[in-house]
Amino acid sequence: MPAVMHIDRSADTPIYRQIAEQFKEEIASGRMPAGARLPTVRHLAAQLGVTRLTIQNAYAELQSSGWIEATVGRGTFVSSQVQVRPRWASAGPVATPAAVMGDILEMGQAQGMRSMASASPDPALFPADEFWDCLAEQRQAVMAVAGYAPAQGDPGLRVEVADLLRDRGIDVTPDEILITSGVTQGLALLAQSLAQPGDTILAESPTYVGFLHQIRTYGLRPVGVPLDEEGPVLEAVEQQVARQRIRFFYTIPTFQNPTGYCMSPARRAQLLDLAGRYGFYLVEDDLYGCVAYDKPAPATLWSMDQHDQVIYLSSFSKTLMPGLRLGYMIAPRPLREQLVSLRLAADLGSPLLLQRTLAAFLHRGGFRKHLRRILPICRERRDVTLRTLETSMPREVTWTEPQGGLCCWLTFPDSPGLRDIYRRALERGWAFAPGHVFLPQPDETPHLRLCFGSLPPESLRRGIITLGQIVRERMAVDSGEPAPAVDWTPLV
Ligand SMILES: Cc1ncc(COP(=O)(O)O)c(C=O)c1O
Incomplete structure (x- = not known):
C-alpha cells in the first residue's frame, strides 16, 4: 500500500x-x-x-x-488482470490514427490504466435499470424482433427520433430519417456516395480522428481549415473552395471534438452562405449538440438551411453509450434513397431488438430524464478539469474552455521534451489522446485532447495534476534546469 x-x-x-x-x-x-x-x-x-x-x-x-x-x-x-505499462501500439515512434483509435478503445477496458483519452460518457451513469426494463419488454414480442429490420431503420424508432430532434430545432417526418450504426456509418455512407478516391474533403483542423482515418481509408484527401473560437475561419474555407472542387465540408459545429468550440450563430449563417455560393454540401456532425452546460446550444446548421445543403448526423454514443451503435442521419431526398441502398449493401440494417428497446426507452421519456440527470454531473467534471488545469499547468500551456461536449484541447509550447508528452503520461498510467492525429496536416506543436466525461472528479484532478508534473519536468529538462522532484501530490 x-x-x-x-x-x-x-x-x-x-x-x-x-x-x-x-x-x-x-x-x-x-x-x-x-x-x-x-x-x-x-x-x-x-x-x-x-x-x-x-x-x-x-x-x-x-x-x-x-x-x-x-x-x-x-x-x-x-487484480490479476492488472497490466502495468502494456505495449500500446500508439506509444511507438509513429502513432498513426488507427493505432491511437485502437488503443483508445482498448484502454477503456484495460485494468491498471486511467483514461481521459476517450470522448465517451461514464458507463457508471448509464440508466441501466430503465433501459433493461425496456429490453425485457421486448420478450413479449419476441417473434416481432427476431427478424431483420427495414434498412432505413425501425419505423417506431424513427418516430421517436423525429420527436427528439425537435429539441434541436429540427422538424422532420420519420420518413426523412435514416437509422445508422452510429455517426461512423453515416459518414462512411456519405464518403461512398458523394466522393471518389482522390477527391478532396474539407474539414476543420483539428477534427475528429475517426473521420480522418475513415476518409483516408476510402482514398479521399482531407484538407484542414483552421478554427477559432467562433468556428472555422471563413477566409480559409473560401480560399480552399475557390481553388479546388471539394466534395463536402465535414463540420462539428456544436461542442467540437477535440476543441469543444461552439460555432457562433453568425458564423453558421456565413458558412451556409458560402456553401450556397460555391455549391458544396455541409456535413453537420451534431453528436455533442445536446451536451450543453452553460446555455442551450445554438440552432443547428440543418435548421438554418434553406437550400438542402446540409446533411445532418448524430447518435446516442455520447449520451447513452457508444456500444449501442445506433445513430441517425437526415439527407436531402435523392441522396437519402442512395444512402438507404448503400446501407442495405453494407449490413442490411441495425439490430431490431436494440432499435425497439431504444424506441421504448425514448417513448417513456427515459432519454430526456437521463440527460437532465447527467448534464449537471458532466458540468461539474468540466469545471473541475478547468480549475485543476488552472492550478497545475505552467503558464506556457493553453487550453480551450468548452461550454459543452466532453473534450478539452491542450496546446503545449513547442519544446522537444514535450513532443512525446503522450508517451510520458502513459508511462505513469494515464492516457490522453495525442494531438497530432486530429490534424488533417500534422505539425510539430504538441497537443493533447483531454476528455472529462468518463471519470469522476477526483480521478480527473489526480490525472491533471500528474500531467502538470510531467510537463514541468520535461520543460525543466529542455531548459537545462534540474527536474523538479516528483511529488505524488495528495488529493486536493
Ligand atoms: C465528432 C464525432 N463524430 C463521430 C464519432 C463516432 O460516433 P458514433 O459512435 O456515433 O459512431 C465520435 C466519437 O468520438 C465523435 O467525436
Missing part, C-alpha cells in the same frame, strides 16, 4: 474515494503489482483513523471497477 496515505478531511471528495484513488495510483505506477495483498479493513481503518465502513467502501469501489479482487478467507489482492 502507499507508504503514506494522505487524507484531507476538509476536501469535498469523500474519504473512501481519496483512499481508492491512492490505491489506483500505486497500482497504475507498478508499485503495487498484480497479486499484491492489500491491508485488512480492520488494520487500515485503525492506521488511518477512519471507520471500517470507509475502508469497505473504498475496497468496494476498487473491486467493482476491476482494480482488486477479494477471496473469502484469503484476503484482498490487486
Whole structure:
C-alpha cells in the first residue's frame, strides 16, 4: 500500500474515494503489482483513523471497477488482470490514427490504466435499470424482433427520433430519417456516395480522428481549415473552395471534438452562405449538440438551411453509450434513397431488438430524464478539469474552455521534451489522446485532447495534476534546469 496515505478531511471528495484513488495510483505506477495483498479493513481503518465502513467502501469501489479482487478467507489482492505499462501500439515512434483509435478503445477496458483519452460518457451513469426494463419488454414480442429490420431503420424508432430532434430545432417526418450504426456509418455512407478516391474533403483542423482515418481509408484527401473560437475561419474555407472542387465540408459545429468550440450563430449563417455560393454540401456532425452546460446550444446548421445543403448526423454514443451503435442521419431526398441502398449493401440494417428497446426507452421519456440527470454531473467534471488545469499547468500551456461536449484541447509550447508528452503520461498510467492525429496536416506543436466525461472528479484532478508534473519536468529538462522532484501530490 502507499507508504503514506494522505487524507484531507476538509476536501469535498469523500474519504473512501481519496483512499481508492491512492490505491489506483500505486497500482497504475507498478508499485503495487498484480497479486499484491492489500491491508485488512480492520488494520487500515485503525492506521488511518477512519471507520471500517470507509475502508469497505473504498475496497468496494476498487473491486467493482476491476482494480482488486477479494477471496473469502484469503484476503484482498490487486487484480490479476492488472497490466502495468502494456505495449500500446500508439506509444511507438509513429502513432498513426488507427493505432491511437485502437488503443483508445482498448484502454477503456484495460485494468491498471486511467483514461481521459476517450470522448465517451461514464458507463457508471448509464440508466441501466430503465433501459433493461425496456429490453425485457421486448420478450413479449419476441417473434416481432427476431427478424431483420427495414434498412432505413425501425419505423417506431424513427418516430421517436423525429420527436427528439425537435429539441434541436429540427422538424422532420420519420420518413426523412435514416437509422445508422452510429455517426461512423453515416459518414462512411456519405464518403461512398458523394466522393471518389482522390477527391478532396474539407474539414476543420483539428477534427475528429475517426473521420480522418475513415476518409483516408476510402482514398479521399482531407484538407484542414483552421478554427477559432467562433468556428472555422471563413477566409480559409473560401480560399480552399475557390481553388479546388471539394466534395463536402465535414463540420462539428456544436461542442467540437477535440476543441469543444461552439460555432457562433453568425458564423453558421456565413458558412451556409458560402456553401450556397460555391455549391458544396455541409456535413453537420451534431453528436455533442445536446451536451450543453452553460446555455442551450445554438440552432443547428440543418435548421438554418434553406437550400438542402446540409446533411445532418448524430447518435446516442455520447449520451447513452457508444456500444449501442445506433445513430441517425437526415439527407436531402435523392441522396437519402442512395444512402438507404448503400446501407442495405453494407449490413442490411441495425439490430431490431436494440432499435425497439431504444424506441421504448425514448417513448417513456427515459432519454430526456437521463440527460437532465447527467448534464449537471458532466458540468461539474468540466469545471473541475478547468480549475485543476488552472492550478497545475505552467503558464506556457493553453487550453480551450468548452461550454459543452466532453473534450478539452491542450496546446503545449513547442519544446522537444514535450513532443512525446503522450508517451510520458502513459508511462505513469494515464492516457490522453495525442494531438497530432486530429490534424488533417500534422505539425510539430504538441497537443493533447483531454476528455472529462468518463471519470469522476477526483480521478480527473489526480490525472491533471500528474500531467502538470510531467510537463514541468520535461520543460525543466529542455531548459537545462534540474527536474523538479516528483511529488505524488495528495488529493486536493
Ligand atoms: C465528432 C464525432 N463524430 C463521430 C464519432 C463516432 O460516433 P458514433 O459512435 O456515433 O459512431 C465520435 C466519437 O468520438 C465523435 O467525436
